[in-house]
Amino acid sequence: MQRARIDLVVIGILACLAALPGFADEKGARTAGDWRSVARTPDEQRYSPLESINADNVATLQRAWTLDTGTTRGLEATPVVVDGVMYTTLSWSVVLAVDPKTGTVLWRYDPEVPRETGRKACCDVVNRGVAVKDGRVYFGTLDGRLIALDATDGHRIWEVLTVDPSLNYTITGAPRIVGDKVVIGNGGAEFNVRGYVSAYDTKDGSLVWRTFTVPGDPAKPFESKALEEAARTWKGEWWKLGGGGTVWDSMAYDPDLDLLYVGTGNGTPWVQKHRSPGGGDNLYLSSILALDPDDGHLVWHYQTTPGETWDFTATQHIILADLRIRGRKRKVLMQAPKNGFFYVLDRTNGKLISAEPYVEVTWATGIDEQGRPIETKRFGEHVLFTKPTFFGGHNWQPMSFNPKTGLVYIPAQEILGAYRDDPGFEVTDVDFNVGTDFSVFAAFPPEAASGHLLAWDPVKQKEAWRVPYGMPWNGGTLTTGGNLVFQGTADGRFVAYRADDGRTLFVDHTETGVIAAPMTFELDGVQYVSILAGWGGAFGLGGGTAARGAAAGPGRLITYALASGAPTPEQIEAFITRPGEKADGERLYHQWCSRCHGAGGVSASLVPDLRKAVARLGDSFDLIVRLGLPGTAMPKMGDSVDEREIALIRRYLEARAAETD
Numbered sequence: 195m196q197r198a199r200i201d202l203v204v205i206g207i208l209a210c211l212a213a214l215p216g217f218a219d220e221k222g223a224r225t226a227g228d229w230r231s232v233a234r235t236p237d238e239q240r241y242s243p244l245e246s247i248n249a250d251n252v253a254t255l256q257r258a259w260t261l262d263t264g265t266t267r268g269l270e271a272t273p274v275v276v277d278g279v280m281y282t283t284l285s286w287s288v289v290l291a292v293d294p295k296t297g298t299v300l301w302r303y304d305p306e307v308p309r310e311t312g313r314k315a316c317c318d319v320v321n322r323g324v325a326v327k328d329g330r331v332y333f334g335t336l337d338g339r340l341i342a343l344d345a346t347d348g349h350r351i352w353e354v355l356t357v358d359p360s361l362n363y364t365i366t367g368a369p370r371i372v373g374d375k376v377v378i379g380n381g382g383a384e385f386n387v388r389g390y391v392s393a394y395d396t397k398d399g400s401l402v403w404r405t406f407t408v409p410g411d412p413a414k415p416f417e418s419k420a421l422e423e424a425a426r427t428w429k430g431e432w433w434k435l436g437g438g439g440t441v442w443d444s445m446a447y448d449p450d451l452d453l454l455y456v457g458t459g460n461g462t463p464w465v466q467k468h469r470s471p472g473g474g475d476n477l478y479l480s481s482i483l484a485l486d487p488d489d490g491h492l493v494w495h496y497q498t499t500p501g502e503t504w505d506f507t508a509t510q511h512i513i514l515a516d517l518r519i520r521g522r523k524r525k526v527l528m529q530a531p532k533n534g535f536f537y538v539l540d541r542t543n544g545k546l547i548s549a550e551p552y553v554e555v556t557w558a559t560g561i562d563e564q565g566r567p568i569e570t571k572r573f574g575e576h577v578l579f580t581k582p583t584f585f586g587g588h589n590w591q592p593m594s595f596n597p598k599t600g601l602v603y604i605p606a607q608e609i610l611g612a613y614r615d616d617p618g619f620e621v622t623d624v625d626f627n628v629g630t631d632f633s634v635f636a637a638f639p640p641e642a643a644s645g646h647l648l649a650w651d652p653v654k655q656k657e658a659w660r661v662p663y664g665m666p667w668n669g670g671t672l673t674t675g676g677n678l679v680f681q682g683t684a685d686g687r688f689v690a691y692r693a694d695d696g697r698t699l700f701v702d703h704t705e706t707g708v709i710a711a712p713m714t715f716e717l718d719g720v721q722y723v724s725i726l727a728g729w730g731g732a733f734g735l736g737g738g739t740a741a742r743g744a745a746a747g748p749g750r751l752i753t754y755a756l757a758s759g760a761p762t763p764e765q766i767e768a769f770i771t772r773p774g775e776k777a778d779g780e781r782l783y784h785q786w787c788s789r790c791h792g793a794g795g796v797s798a799s800l801v802p803d804l805r806k807a808v809a810r811l812g813d814s815f816d817l818i819v820r821l822g823l824p825g826t827a828m829p830k831m832g833d834s835v836d837e838r839e840i841a842l843i844r845r846y847l848e849a850r851a852a853e854t855d
């Protein structure tokens with residue numbers, strides 16, 4: 195689940211629970227301009243139909259306001275905007291209400307989580323957001339409370355404790371609202387807990403139902419038939435350490451089928467022989483569960499990693515969509531869990547439609563017709579190198595689905611991992627109970643880890659395009675009707691890409707690494723894009739990540755809007771002189787110009803050598819590139835590169851001229 199801590203280095207992956215605020219309105223957002231729940235709509239697509247900001251004008255995006263959050267811990271929430279007010283959570287489960295046009299704080303609620311609770315958090319003291327409905331704001335706290343606040347002034351209406359405080363449960367995920375119930379899970383499966391999800395009455399916080407994800411002590415009556423069946427897939431005395439299977443992040447809801455989908459996490463301990471000696475599937479670990487939201491009973495389940503031993507959670511973001519597959523319209527559920535396979539399931543019955551690796555996968559060669567992985571080899575006393583690893587091919591950072599392009603945008607990562615049994619493993623109450631030897635991992639060179647934005651076609655089950663990043667652990671994604679994908683990166687950039695082909699259209703430097711997902715909304719006819727930027731907690735990946743430039747400045751909530759009109763020369767100048775953009779000019783030149791003008795700006799033929807041309811031409815350089823030279827072989831490039839990109843190419847050529855003088 196969540197992240198893991200490596201001894202020398204703090205790794206954090208993320209984890210714990212989930213969060214998105216949720217299904218505030220079961221029909222979804224009421225108007226195109228709304229973003230009423232963490233993933234905007236109950237299908238959790240994280241798609242907005244807004245298109246005032248689009249691929250043609252996003253280059254002129256500017257900050258409308260920036261709010262310092264006064265924290266340097268990880269920020270993982272997606273804000274929501276409901277009835278003209280923005281709500282978000284910060285680290286330590288603090289809630290903010292903000293004027294979305296100005297960034298003025300309207301109220302702040304601090305649940306005063308005891309700081310010693312931080313010890314139970316595998317992956318930092320994070321929180322992934324609120325749920326809002328009928329004038330109330332609901333959120334979970336790290337120490338396991340569920341709280342309802344009055345949306346107008348932030349005063350507390352009710353508060354319930356959702357966990358046994360003597361155990362190591364934490365809440366980091368956002369609650370979701372289904373009808374008159376608020377649904378919340380929890381995390382803690384590295385620390386001996388039994389996973390469950392609960393529904394509370396929105397009115398007064400009374401418990402309506404609780405569904406455990408793994409069976410308890412078989413000497414006592416099972417809570418349900420489903421758990422009795424699950425118990426047959428476990429061995430030994432698994433219940434003594436809780437079993438795991440926490441519901442720490444993903445949920446989605448289909449109002450037509452009236453099904454609530456939740457993802458479950460890893461086993462406790464990770465290594466199966468300590469948990470269920472002799473094997474077994476260990477239901478319902480690493481599974482997608484479809485529950486009846488009225489009473490929480492299990493309607494169907496799909497287990498992604500039977501008998502899991504790798505920390506391959508299925509708590510990653512779940513998206514519901516209707517796709518045309520082999521000529522048939524299918525109601526699907528999509529997930530890219532940690533284990534590296536992209537799953538498309540029939541969400542009416544949990545049957546597998548397709549599953550293919552979305553990153554390099556070495557632990558299994560594929561998924562068979564029954565939906566089971568075809569495993570290669572498990573680790574034991576010797577080191578086994580694998581991909582993916584407990585960080586996942588994708589972790590909690592939300593993906594998004596654009597119905598116009600038909601693509602899913604995944605914050606993917608390639609991290610080579612090494613597992614080995616920990617020969618000195620002993621169960622403890624106060625530290626990770628995993629059973630693997632982290633020291634074999636900590637020895638890794640940072641180069642063994644990288645990330646990329648992956649545009650994935652879920653119908654063809656193949657990659658459409660990708661943008662490589664030097665580092666893993668980049669932010670979640672947002673996609674819009676303006677043919678855009680927005681994503682923040684570990685190295686502190688906030689970027690807009692064209693959704694159909696992945697071209698970079700806009701970059702801002704947030705001065706801190708971004709892990710959260712952006713959102714967009716419209717107020718009084720103006721479209722805004724917001725992102726919580728805050729590196730923290732989660733990371734480490736062997737300390738090398740920091741060395742490679744993960745930015746850890748103070749956290750901030752940033753909101754962008756379009757500048758009016760075309761970019762001014764000053765804006766272009768400011769854009770191209772920002773640190774880190776040289777590489778973009780080089781890349782753009784080689785993408786669009788080098789096939790005629792020569793690699794590195796060195797012309798080997800009759801075509802002009804642009805290193806020389808650039809100084810001579812002055813301002814006409816940009817004009818020639820934009821419009822071409824009619825009657826010659828110099829094409830009109832204005833359809834492929836915009837003003838800012840031309841300026842980046844010019845700057846690159848000027849630098850090349852200076853180098854080769």
Ligand code: HEC
Pocket residue numbers: 783786787788789790791801802804807811815818819823826827828829831835843
């Ligand atoms: C299909 C081949 C081709 C591509 C692609 C191309 N060019 Fe050209 N370009 C030419 C040719 C040929 C000329 C010379 C035209 C002439 O004067 O007859 C030229 C001329 C120019 C000139 C004028 C040079 C001078 O000395 O006056 C500039 C500036 C230029 N190109 C920039 C670019 C840039 C920047 C790109 C990429 C964004 C690009 N070109 C892409 C073929 C190409």
